[in-house]
Amino acid sequence: MNDLVLGAAGLLVTCALGVLSWIQWSTSEKATARQREKEESARSRQRDVELTRWGNSVIELMAELEAECFPLAASAKSRSHVVETLAWRASALVDQGRLFFPNIGASDKSSGDRIGLLDEVIRATYVAQYVAAGRTEVDGKLLRAHVYSARKRFIKSLQERTRPALYEVNDSETGVRVPLDPRDWPQPSFERRVI
Template sequence: MYETLIASLASIAAMATVAITLIQWKFDERAKERQRDVEMTKWANSVIDMMAELETACAPVGELEYSSQQVETISHHASALLDKGRLFFPNVPSRSNQPDDEGTRVEILDQVLRACYIARHVAAQRPFDGDLFRRHVWQARRKFVNLVQKEMGASLRMVVEQHKGESIDKNPEKWSAPKRKLNLPERIDSSLGGRSIHQTGREIAS
């Protein structure tokens, strides 16, 4: 009877060890997934920043102009981000038996490559339609963000109908007046005879 008890305890201890090992493995896997999400988020943020700057470089709204060297800097940044993205998204294996066939690039990296090609074209100072290129980059950025959201779906905050925003007019002058008071020091412009810019604005409004 004593030997049976010892055998039972040993069996229970073995099962407990297996259970603890499985639990630890699950925790380790979750930690790896969280770390991957953190690294991917940093990479995605850099891609978004790069694309936003490239949009402006293609067709600045105001008098700002980008030099060829500045756009070249954006180009090599885009190229580096493309290869960094391959650390998260390797190529889809090809069915070809060719030794030099590296497979097919995934869709999310296609968007980064689009930005890279446009930056190279603009940096080379070739004739181009700035507004068209800017729309291409904007479209690639929206597609990129959507694809990143799908990749990180389990990590994103759950949203429901009550979180839905509102339609916002593109012209800020048509927005309703702010209800929250903002206290800022008044700026003085010598061209206004010593009057503050805020004062002038109020006079114009009145």
């Protein structure tokens, strides 16, 4: 009888140790999974930051290129050395964009096709190269309009890609049309003191 009690006690202890081991393993696995999830979330946030930084650089370049294609100031002229710099910067931004957006359908036999978002940056590169070379077959005003349109398409496409990271806005936050001519604006609601 004593052996039976000892056997039952041993079995009970073994089962208890097995349950404790399973609980410890399960807790450890959950902690590891939570840690992996935190690390992935941090990498995703960092990727969003870097993508936003890259996108901002593209937007700034395109805005500067617009001004160089057809300066609005009557006395301003496009400066080919500035546009040449914009051309190589735009080319570099295309390659940097490939770090975020690899080619679609790439294989051992084909480099694949680039994502449409990068087409807009390529347009800026080509316009900058065209202007830097001193070519005048296409009107600067038209080139400016092409770059402006490419910038708008780029922004829309980038927003679609980063939609989960964008702030949520509702209809009550809709802006109003701002007239182009400041003379058509309402009087300022705040006065700035001049000392």
